[in-house]
Amino acid sequence: MPDRSHAPHIVIVDDKLEMADMLADGLADHGFSASAVATGKQALARIEAEPVDALVTDLRMPGMDGIELLTAARRAVPDLPVLVMTAYGALETAIESIRRGAYHYLTKPFKLDELVVYLGRALDESRIRREARTLRKSLRDEATKAGIVAKSPAMRAALDVLARVAPSDAPVLLMGPTGAGKGLLARYLHAESGRARGPFVTVNCAALPEPLLESELFGHAKGAFTGATTRRSGLFAEAERGTIFLDEIGEMAPALQAKLLDVLERRVVRPVGSTKETPIDVRIVTATHRDLRRRVAEGLFREDLLYRLDVVPVNVPPLRERREDLPELAADLLEKARARHPTSRVERLSRECMLAMLEYPWPGNVRELAHAVERLVLLGRSPEALFADAALPHAPAEGAQGPQFAGPVLPLREVQQRYARWALAELGGNKSRTADRLGIDVKTLAKYLADEPSE
Numbered sequence: 001m002p003d004r005s006h007a008p009h010i011v012i013v014d015d016k017l018e019m020a021d022m023l024a025d026g027l028a029d030h031g032f033s034a035s036a037v038a039t040g041k042q043a044l045a046r047i048e049a050e051p052v053d054a055l056v057t058d059l060r061m062p063g064m065d066g067i068e069l070l071t072a073a074r075r076a077v078p079d080l081p082v083l084v085m086t087a088y089g090a091l092e093t094a095i096e097s098i099r100r101g102a103y104h105y106l107t108k109p110f111k112l113d114e115l116v117v118y119l120g121r122a123l124d125e126s127r128i129r130r131e132a133r134t135l136r137k138s139l140r141d142e143a144t145k146a147g148i149v150a151k152s153p154a155m156r157a158a159l160d161v162l163a164r165v166a167p168s169d170a171p172v173l174l175m176g177p178t179g180a181g182k183g184l185l186a187r188y189l190h191a192e193s194g195r196a197r198g199p200f201v202t203v204n205c206a207a208l209p210e211p212l213l214e215s216e217l218f219g220h221a222k223g224a225f226t227g228a229t230t231r232r233s234g235l236f237a238e239a240e241r242g243t244i245f246l247d248e249i250g251e252m253a254p255a256l257q258a259k260l261l262d263v264l265e266r267r268v269v270r271p272v273g274s275t276k277e278t279p280i281d282v283r284i285v286t287a288t289h290r291d292l293r294r295r296v297a298e299g300l301f302r303e304d305l306l307y308r309l310d311v312v313p314v315n316v317p318p319l320r321e322r323r324e325d326l327p328e329l330a331a332d333l334l335e336k337a338r339a340r341h342p343t344s345r346v347e348r349l350s351r352e353c354m355l356a357m358l359e360y361p362w363p364g365n366v367r368e369l370a371h372a373v374e375r376l377v378l379l380g381r382s383p384e385a386l387f388a389d390a391a392l393p394h395a396p397a398e399g400a401q402g403p404q405f406a407g408p409v410l411p412l413r414e415v416q417q418r419y420a421r422w423a424l425a426e427l428g429g430n431k432s433r434t435a436d437r438l439g440i441d442v443k444t445l446a447k448y449l450a451d452e453p454s455e
């Protein structure tokens with residue numbers, strides 16, 4: 001019997017109760033705690049009332065038959081291992097039971113030892129599944145603890161897609177501007193996947209010239225080029241059983257794109273200067289701030305490679321398009337920055353600062369926000385940080401906001417329309433925010449926007 005901390009509780013159901021009793025006694029001799037019942041209903045009541053580790057059921061029974069019981073039991077306890085006992089010749093129902101999730105079927109008459117072996121295996125597998133789930137959950141909690149802020153629908157959608165595709169090996173393409181969090185999401189995907197215990201290797205494809213990048217990625221043989229005094233295995237090999245994150249994939253040179261396509265198709269790499277190919281088991285995740293379709297149209301990116309890479313495309317919008325994330329991001333970043341600079345006078349962000357942050361366009365996205373908060377913490381002179389302490393290059397100069405009056409006097413209706421259009425453009429085309437800021441409802445805004453200016 002496999003090592004278990006408690007005697008596994010097995011429910012055995014057979015309309016011939018003496019048969020169920022006999023099996024229960026036999027199982028008790030093998031260290032199980034087994035109860036025998038005579039109907040599907042009784043078995044289900046037990047499963048619903050107390051912790052049961054496995055169910056052994058006859059198939060043909062009056063009232064609730066074995067298939068119905070199997071279905072109901074697995075609805076009550078989704079991972080419950082179920083073994084079915086079937087009469088000789090009832091192969092079809094036995095197969096049907098497997099289709100519905102039974103672990104195994106035993107054809108009567110069978111030896112007790114056979115049941116013991118299959119029960120042991122079923123219990124071990126269900127324990128392993130449970131442990132894997134707990135591990136995955138704790139990794140997910142880790143990712144949340146690692147601090148991915150996702151209040152906005154866009155970020156929540158991105159996390160949701162990533163969590164769902166994580167268990168597969170499907171390539172994922174993260175699209176979004178610099179500093180928006182693509183690297184962080186790539187790590188999250190890795191942590192959520194079955195490869196979480198394997199390595200996560202990041203490569204910035206824009207950082208190295210083509211020949212260097214090729215040998216970085218695929219490795220090189222000894223003497224492959226001047227300076228290659230030893231053999232090097234490359235980052236794909238380093239990422240074996242893990243994930244490789246190719247950042248700025250849009251910048252990759254065409255010749256290298258062809259080689260990467262070959263890696264994706266054949267799952268082998270060939271080090272520079274070598275004739276030997278090595279099989280690889282690596283999940284490929286890519287990211288770009290470019291519009292890759294446009295790069296394809298411009299002849300700068302291979303279309304066949306794009307199709308291979310964007311099996312699962314995920315958008316990571318700029319921070320200004322998901323301001324719901326900003327307050328929590330700013331608060332988290334403030335905490336971290338304060339921990340790094342314990343002598344800072346800054347304790348919190350002033351209301352003025354938060355409002356200004358919500359207005360600011362953040363061209364460098366979360367990375368820029370992180371740097372701004374760092375400056376606030378370093379430069380702030382009071383417990384309540386002011387926006388000016390962040391010393392942001394794109395901050396609007398005081399007084400430059402809002403309408404300026406000059407030129408001919410215009411009818412108010414026209415001013416309303418011009419101002420509404422300007423405000424809408426300022427707020428990135430977001431009608432509900434614009435209406436909110438103008439203190440009108442969306443319908444009224446639409447009226448202002450549509451109004452023909454009066455002559």
Ligand SMILES: Nc1ncnc2c1ncn2[C@@H]1O[C@H](COP(=O)(O)OP(=O)(O)OP(=O)(O)O)[C@@H](O)[C@H]1O
Pocket residue numbers: 147148149150155176177178179180181182183184185247289325329366367370
């Ligand atoms: N949603 C988020 N929650 C918490 N931190 C975030 C979030 N998004 C980004 N960050 C932080 O912002 C910084 C920039 O993110 P990241 O490096 O992932 O951006 P990126 O899109 O990969 O940028 P680049 O394309 O320039 O490499 C990192 O320190 C990251 O931890």
